[in-house]
Amino acid sequence: MDNNKIPVLAAPLQGVTDNVWRMAQHAVFGGVDAYYSPFMRVEHGEVRRKDLRDVDPERNAGITLIPQILACQPDHALMMVDALQQMGYHRIDINLGCPFPPIALHRKGSGMLAYPDLVEALFKALAAVDGVEYSVKMRLGWDRNDQWRDVLPLMDLLKPVNIAVHPRIGKQQYKGELDIEQFEAMLTASPWPMIYNGSLRSVEDIEGVISRYPTVAAVMVGSGLAANPGMFAPDAKPDDYRRFHDLLVDGYTQQLNGGEAQLVRHLQDIWQTFLPGTGHKLFKAIRKSRTIEQYENAAAAALADVENALSSKPEDETDATE
Numbered sequence: 001m002d003n004n005k006i007p008v009l010a011a012p013l014q015g016v017t018d019n020v021w022r023m024a025q026h027a028v029f030g031g032v033d034a035y036y037s038p039f040m041r042v043e044h045g046e047v048r049r050k051d052l053r054d055v056d057p058e059r060n061a062g063i064t065l066i067p068q069i070l071a072c073q074p075d076h077a078l079m080m081v082d083a084l085q086q087m088g089y090h091r092i093d094i095n096l097g098c099p100f101p102p103i104a105l106h107r108k109g110s111g112m113l114a115y116p117d118l119v120e121a122l123f124k125a126l127a128a129v130d131g132v133e134y135s136v137k138m139r140l141g142w143d144r145n146d147q148w149r150d151v152l153p154l155m156d157l158l159k160p161v162n163i164a165v166h167p168r169i170g171k172q173q174y175k176g177e178l179d180i181e182q183f184e185a186m187l188t189a190s191p192w193p194m195i196y197n198g199s200l201r202s203v204e205d206i207e208g209v210i211s212r213y214p215t216v217a218a219v220m221v222g223s224g225l226a227a228n229p230g231m232f233a234p235d236a237k238p239d240d241y242r243r244f245h246d247l248l249v250d251g252y253t254q255q256l257n258g259g260e261a262q263l264v265r266h267l268q269d270i271w272q273t274f275l276p277g278t279g280h281k282l283f284k285a286i287r288k289s290r291t292i293e294q295y296e297n298a299a300a301a302a303l304a305d306v307e308n309a310l311s312s313k314p315e316d317e318t319d320a321t322e
């Protein structure tokens with residue numbers, strides 16, 4: 001991996017990769033060159049406060065954070081760019097990939113890919129702002145896998161630093177095959193640096209992408225890193241997963257102010273993606289917990305299981321991943 005090191009980016013996952021997760025991943029495991037924030041948006045005429053808090057530089061000290069915005073209306077996008085510039089950001093990512101129907105059907109995220117005229121208006125407005133560089137995170141299209149062909153020429157307006165592509169269409173959500181053929185066509189057609197994003201679950205997967213697509217500028221990892229935040233830490237110690245988890249508990253205890261029930265729910269939600277190898281019984285105990293004490297006992301049992309598995313991992317198995 002080190003021989004042909006290209007940047008590794010942590011994909012944004014709404015509800016998972018917030019500042020608490022990012023700081024814990026960085027502190028315990030690392031190996032990520034830059035983190036994208038889950039998308040920020042304008043609601044009721046203002047930038048959501050929660051989103052602004054999440055990208056507050058004080059809450060992201062020591063990491064490279066690329067804030068991401070989602071908007072269809074240029075004035076909404078400009079409000080977010082302005083707020084981010086005031087916080088000191090000069091690099092902002094534009095979301096043209098979100099497939100979630102309530103968003104996409106309002107012509108935002110991947111839904112916008114079916115309306116190049118809207119993309120053009122958005123890019124024109126963004127390009128007029130001084131002192132910011134943009135990147136774009138997108139899919140191949142909304143309901144057709146060649147809609148990127150109408151959007152790619154519009155990138156001339158924005159001059160993006162790079163374009164990250166998840167090779168599906170929005171209508172697929174997260175299901176179905178990755179459309180590698182269209183990704184390759186876009187990679188060939190794009191004059192802009194391209195980033196591959198999709199189903200990378202191990203260092204070996206990343207090496208496969210790098211050798212298959214030597215011109216790719218970076219790789220972006222989402223659910224694989226949420227499942228195993230230690231993906232890039234071959235020397236991770238058995239109790240690192242517990243340390244990572246404890247930092248999440250501390251962070252959310254401080255940042256969530258909706259009481260114990262909200263805290264427990266949020267921690268339970270983490271296990272929807274975290275350590276998917278967790279045994280059914282252990283997972284069920286986490287889901288069933290109602291108090292923080294019950295949750296902590298259930299999580300401790302699941303984490304002890306991980307520690308046991310890692311402690312009994314034969315040496316040569318660890319070497320094989322290096």
Ligand SMILES: Cc1cc2nc3c(=O)[nH]c(=O)nc-3n(C[C@H](O)[C@H](O)[C@H](O)COP(=O)(O)O)c2cc1C
Nearest residue numbers: 011012013014038039137166198199200221222223
């Ligand atoms: C729960 C969830 C939340 C997501 N939130 C965002 C987001 O806020 N912004 C974005 O650009 N993509 C978002 N994505 C898409 C991911 O960043 C990524 O493109 C996708 O999961 C494919 O990469 P992966 O196979 O490595 O997970 C989200 C995906 C999931 C599953």
